[in-house]
Amino acid sequence: MMPKPHGGKLVDRHIKRKPSEVADLPKFEINTNLAEDIENIAKGVFSPLEGFLCKNDLENVIKEKRLENGTPWTIPILLDFDKKEIKDLKEGDQILLTNTETGVHSILDIDEIYTFDKKTLAQSVYGTQDTNHPGVANVNNMKQFLLGGKITLLESKTREFDEYNLTPKETRFLFKEKGWKEIVAFQTRNPPHIGHEYVQKTALTFVDGIFINPIIGKKKKGDFTDNVILAAYETLMKYYYLKERAVMSILRTSMKYAGPREAIHHAIMRKNFGCTHFIIGRDHAGIGNYYGPYNAHMIFQEFPDLGITPVFFKSFFRCTKCDAVVNEKICPHEEKYHINFSGKKIRELLMNGEIPPENMMRKEVSETILKFDKPFVE
Amino acid sequence: MTEEKDDKKYTTISIPTPLAEKIKKRIQGTGFNSLSSYVTYVLREVISGTEEEPEEAFSKEDEEKIKNRLRALGYLD
Ligand SMILES: [Zn+2]
Numbered sequence: 001m002m003p004k005p006h007g008g009k010l011v012d013r014h015i016k017r018k019p020s021e022v023a024d025l026p027k028f029e030i031n032t033n034l035a036e037d038i039e040n041i042a043k044g045v046f047s048p049l050e051g052f053l054c055k056n057d058l059e060n061v062i063k064e065k066r067l068e069n070g071t072p073w074t075i076p077i078l079l080d081f082d083k084k085e086i087k088d089l090k091e092g093d094q095i096l097l098t099n100t101e102t103g104v105h106s107i108l109d110i111d112e113i114y115t116f117d118k119k120t121l122a123q124s125v126y127g128t129q130d131t132n133h134p135g136v137a138n139v140n141n142m143k144q145f146l147l148g149g150k151i152t153l154l155e156s157k158t159r160e161f162d163e164y165n166l167t168p169k170e171t172r173f174l175f176k177e178k179g180w181k182e183i184v185a186f187q188t189r190n191p192p193h194i195g196h197e198y199v200q201k202t203a204l205t206f207v208d209g210i211f212i213n214p215i216i217g218k219k220k221k222g223d224f225t226d227n228v229i230l231a232a233y234e235t236l237m238k239y240y241y242l243k244e245r246a247v248m249s250i251l252r253t254s255m256k257y258a259g260p261r262e263a264i265h266h267a268i269m270r271k272n273f274g275c276t277h278f279i280i281g282r283d284h285a286g287i288g289n290y291y292g293p294y295n296a297h298m299i300f301q302e303f304p305d306l307g308i309t310p311v312f313f314k315s316f317f318r319c320t321k322c323d324a325v326v327n328e329k330i331c332p333h334e335e336k337y338h339i340n341f342s343g344k345k346i347r348e349l350l351m352n353g354e355i356p357p358e359n360m361m362r363k364e365v366s367e368t369i370l371k372f373d374k375p376f377v378e
Numbered sequence: 379m380t381e382e383k384d385d386k387k388y389t390t391i392s393i394p395t396p397l398a399e400k401i402k403k404r405i406q407g408t409g410f411n412s413l414s415s416y417v418t419y420v421l422r423e424v425i426s427g428t429e430e431e432p433e434e435a436f437s438k439e440d441e442e443k444i445k446n447r448l449r450a451l452g453y454l455d
Contacts, residue, residue: 008422064409065409066409066415070418070419163447163450164451166448169444170447173444173448174448174454178453178454243452247451301407303408304408305409305410305419305423
């Protein structure tokens with residue numbers, strides 16, 4: 001059965017109004033990450049959040065990984081302002097939050113203006129205070145004050161890939177129409193190699209459909225571009241998936257690299273899209289060596305009430321003795337027979353314009369990638 | 379019981395002590411940090427299981443819009 005949205009109700013705070021109707025409110029330009037948070041709140045991706053966290057919720061998320069009312073929540077969604085910006089604001093005020101890139105126009109009802117401790121926030125969410133960690137660096141760059149309160153999205157503009165940007169309301173409708181009862185979600189930031197395909201298809205074998213859900217947005221140099229990731233998946237789905245068993249939709253949100261805590265957050269978002277299962281691989285949402293490779297598996301033990309079932313995978317590899325793609329649970333052979341799928345190696349080959357071996361990446365997928373003049377972020 | 383003010387968020391209920399002890403054991407190592415949070419969770423589950431699932435309210439027009447969008451992606455026939 002399709003799970004209920006997280007917290008019981010799908011949030012919908014998207015009310016179409018002309019920005020001119022609220023033109024007299026004080027206006028603040030915010031960055032694109034925050035604007036995307038607002039869109040995700042408004043469209044229910046972050047259900048049950050209706051706005052940016054207030055102090056009690058933040059403290060509870062930090063200490064207990066739950067909102068004040070006990071609902072699991074691991075990544076604080078926060079709006080930071082500096083002293084100058086809050087100077088003329090008080091609790092109870094309404095302000096307009098805008099962003100040029102996304103065209104977001106939204107209202108914030110300020111419930112609370114408060115301060116926070118950056119070290120505590122970084123340590124709890126990222127498990128470190130090392131400023132080399134991009135998440136910790138972001139926390140350190142945050143402004144001094146936080147504004148908590150409900151948001152209302154009035155308007156946002158159509159952007160590239162929006163045809164693939166389905167809302168939870170739409171995916172829930174889609175799954176129902178397709179008659180899918182159990183749906184497994186797969187999160188990705190890369191074009192698929194054979195190892196990914198095996199993970200997806202192994203999970204898909206036991207459910208009704210797969211929801212491929214790439215995170216789109218800010219990337220670092222050398223990453224595949226969003227265009228390439230989507231085109232590569234379109235190709236894979238066209239040639240190697242049953243049309244009635246797989247759908248793809250994008251998710252615009254920033255990667256936090258918070259490892260285990262982010263794995264829970266990723267699962268919650270997919271539950272809101274209507275998925276019953278969520279695939280967690282090795283070092284999910286990790287970076288460097290900050291998290292143990294399977295910490296993002298273990299954290300799920302703390303959330304028997306999450307409402308979406310994690311599906312844990314260790315890596316798939318090719319075994320020359322089995323003459324098959326296998327994993328550690330099904331192949332009894334020594335490591336010398338094993339060939340790993342190396343995303344890094346595949347990327348290097350593609351960077352040189354070479355087609356990776358077909359037992360690493362589907363030929364059609366490689367060709368799709370190489371059709372792009374600039375497949376990598378520069 | 380004293381009269382509750384509107385702004386009071388929690389109330390006290392009684393359950394048998396042996397049951398409470400059993401639950402305390404069960405929640406060790408889980409995300410539930412107290413008996414109350416576990417009991418609240420269980421009760422919410424029970425109640426939500428008996429509540430009628432509200433049908434997604436789409437107007438005919440909205441539904442057609444969504445269907446067209448999904449057909450364009452090839453996800454619906
Ligand atoms: Zn083998």
